[in-house]
Amino acid sequence: MSLRAAALLLADGRFPAGGHAHSGGVEAAVARGRVGDLDDLVAFLRGRLATAGLVDAALAATTCHRAGGAGVLPWGELVAEADARQPSPALRASARVQGRALLRVGRRAWPGPILDELACAGPDGTPHSVVLGACAAAAGLRPGDAAAIAAHQAVAGPASAAVRLLGFDPLAVAAALADLADDVDRVAADAARTAGGSAADLPCGSALLLELGAEDHAAWEVRLFAS
Amino acid sequence: MGSGKTALVAALCRSLAGDLALAVVTNDIYTTEDADFLRQAGVLAGERIVAVETGCCPHTAIRDDIGANLEAVEGLEERLAPLDLVLVESGGDNLTATFSRGLVDRQIFVLDVAGGDKVPRKGGPGVTGADLLVVNKVDLAPAVRADLAVMARDAAARRGGGPVVFCSLTDDPAAGAVTSWVRAQLAVPPG
Numbered sequence: 001m002s003l004r005a006a007a008l009l010l011a012d013g014r015f016p017a018g019g020h021a022h023s024g025g026v027e028a029a030v031a032r033g034r035v036g037d038l039d040d041l042v043a044f045l046r047g048r049l050a051t052a053g054l055v056d057a058a059l060a061a062t063t064c065h066r067a068g069g070a071g072v073l074p075w076g077e078l079v080a081e082a083d084a085r086q087p088s089p090a091l092r093a094s095a096r097v098q099g100r101a102l103l104r105v106g107r108r109a110w111p112g113p114i115l116d117e118l119a120c121a122g123p124d125g126t127p128h129s130v131v132l133g134a135c136a137a138a139a140g141l142r143p144g145d146a147a148a149i150a151a152h153q154a155v156a157g158p159a160s161a162a163v164r165l166l167g168f169d170p171l172a173v174a175a176a177l178a179d180l181a182d183d184v185d186r187v188a189a190d191a192a193r194t195a196g197g198s199a200a201d202l203p204c205g206s207a208l209l210l211e212l213g214a215e216d217h218a219a220w221e222v223r224l225f226a227s
Numbered sequence: 228m229g230s231g232k233t234a235l236v237a238a239l240c241r242s243l244a245g246d247l248a249l250a251v252v253t254n255d256i257y258t259t260e261d262a263d264f265l266r267q268a269g270v271l272a273g274e275r276i277v278a279v280e281t282g283c284c285p286h287t288a289i290r291d292d293i294g295a296n297l298e299a300v301e302g303l304e305e306r307l308a309p310l311d312l313v314l315v316e317s318g319g320d321n322l323t324a325t326f327s328r329g330l331v332d333r334q335i336f337v338l339d340v341a342g343g344d345k346v347p348r349k350g351g352p353g354v355t356g357a358d359l360l361v362v363n364k365v366d367l368a369p370a371v372r373a374d375l376a377v378m379a380r381d382a383a384a385r386r387g388g389g390p391v392v393f394c395s396l397t398d399d400p401a402a403g404a405v406t407s408w409v410r411a412q413l414a415v416p417p418g
């Protein structure tokens with residue numbers, strides 16, 4: 001089986017998991033003049049994909065791999081590895097907000113022990129990448145699917161936020177995303193390869209400007225997106 | 228947008244907080260303007276008011292993707308239990324804004340007389356489907372030459388006789404008629 005309907009559902013921007021309220025750092029980048037035209041946006045998305053995108057995809061793939069196997073699920077270890085790769089408190093918090101939103105709908109969509117256990121695991125919530133991997137496992141998907149969805153979302157969400165913020169031609173943005181598709185696939189494949197290994201060895205791609213921008217953004221008085 | 232939703236929430240708090248445990252969730256487009264206004268108005272303790280951020284799309288947060296609002300409501304219920312009533316204000320939007328039944332038990336839609344007397348005729352899910360239609364700012368009807376009788380006739384036709392309240396929240400800051408409707412609804416099981 002190559003393409004699974006459950007994967008399309010989980011990847012769909014209209015899946016009600018709260019993504020619409022987050023810009024993935026685009027709002028902060030726009031305000032600081034780093035994203036103003038379509039070329040800037042493409043450069044931003046490439047950078048985001050190679051850093052935060054790769055880390056999220058690897059975490060999602062590893063979580064999916066482990067949650068799909070037998071034995072006690074190492075949520076604590078995965079959450080610690082996710083946090084170790086995220087120095088920004090604002091982004092840690094936003095990853096948890098998005099993780100809680102995804103878990104809420106995931107438990108309705110794919111009820112069962114995997115997501116029930118995850119719901120009990122962290123009192124303040126679990127980062128989105130880990131929840132995504134668990135949802136993929138609960139939906140019967142594979143680590144490669146989880147990685148592909150995470151990599152896709154790393155660019156698709158910010159791209160649609162940029163359309164709303166800057167009034168870009170949505171067709172031009174769609175074309176830019178199509179141009180990035182091979183890169184998204186490559187990042188997903190790299191991430192999927194890490195799934196069977198040690199969580200401590202997961203990739204660590206820090207994106208300083210995303211992190212600093214998120215700290216700044218969280219302190220704004222007026223903003224359109226939650227992050 | 229600007230029809231008097233926050234003014235109505237404030238009015239309901241004023242007239243209901245005496246004997247009911249209330250909380251409010253606001254959905255602002257920017258910042259936490261409405262929540263701040265309600266806190267400053269002093270109609271409810273600050274801890275009973277929370278704001279949800281909606282990412283440019285206020286109707287999405289109350290209709291298609293309600294998780295953030297559910298989380299806000301559940302957080303209030305957890306912190307302040309037991310609550311009798313949680314009021315959720317939508318972000319200022321347009322005639323197509325409507326609440327998901329997964330989020331609210333009853334929906335009140337607020338129209339502004341100053342928007343023109345043709346608005347009820349235009350319909351839309353808020354006008355036709357809300358449990359209560361409030362036509363606010365009747366005090367402005369002469370200034371904008373709005374014919375309230377036309378609004379009443381069109382609203383009745385669009386709503387198949389569903390309840391409509393005409394009011395001016397500046398003249399009646401306790402929103403008497405809406406308060407009575409809300410009290411009557413509290414006696415009916417949710418759903």
Ligand SMILES: Nc1nc2c(ncn2[C@@H]2O[C@H](COP(=O)(O)OP(=O)(O)OP(=O)(O)O)[C@@H](O)[C@H]2O)c(=O)[nH]1
Binds near residue numbers: 232233234
């Ligand atoms: N004349 C008049 N003004 C009113 C009345 N009700 C509210 N207003 C005013 O209308 C303006 C907008 O009221 P809000 O309650 O903030 O409206 P809102 O629907 O919450 O606005 P948004 O949340 O921004 O969409 C304020 O200046 C109110 O004082 C009324 O009955 N008559």
Ligand SMILES: [Mg+2]
Binds near residue numbers: 233261316319
């Ligand atoms: Mg308001």
